[in-house]
Amino acid sequence: MQWSQNCLDKVxxxxxxxxxxxxxxxxxxxxxxxxVLEIN
Structure with a gap:
């Protein structure tokens, strides 16, 4: 989920x-x- 953290930093x-x-x-x-995919 590292890409996700970078994404949120940009957000x-x-x-x-x-x-x-x-x-x-x-x-x-x-x-x-x-x-959503992780929840499902």
């Missing part, structure tokens, strides 16, 4: 550029999907 970073927002959105969706 909660202070940089609010459009590209960062897009990456944050993708990271968040990927993280949620991974959590």
């Amino acid at each position: 909660f970073s202070k940089k609010y550029s459009p590209l960062n927002l897009l990456l944050r959105f993708i990271c968040f969706n990927t993280h949620i999907q991974a959590m």
